[in-house]
Amino acid sequence: MATWDEYDLEEEECPSCGALYSVRYKELPLKDKDSFHCQCGELMRSWKETGMYMYTLIQNGES
Structure with missing residues (x-):
């Protein structure tokens, strides 16, 4: 079975x-x-590729 890598950015x-x-x-x-x-x-990223980006909130903004 294939596995797909994950990377911290x-x-x-x-x-x-x-x-x-x-x-x-x-x-x-x-x-x-x-x-x-x-x-x-606010749009932070858009993509169309063989991968996906996953965002996790660390700290709230000021607005």
Whole structure:
């Protein structure tokens, strides 16, 4: 059975409100088209590739 790797990436801060997220990347067997929006609504990333980004809130922003 195939396994798909996961990687920890650098933390990302929302340019709009300052919320801080940890980011992981998971490889997938097929292309994933998706996006991530901050809790304030700011688009932080969109992708269409054989992997996906997973965001976990570390610290709330100021808005």
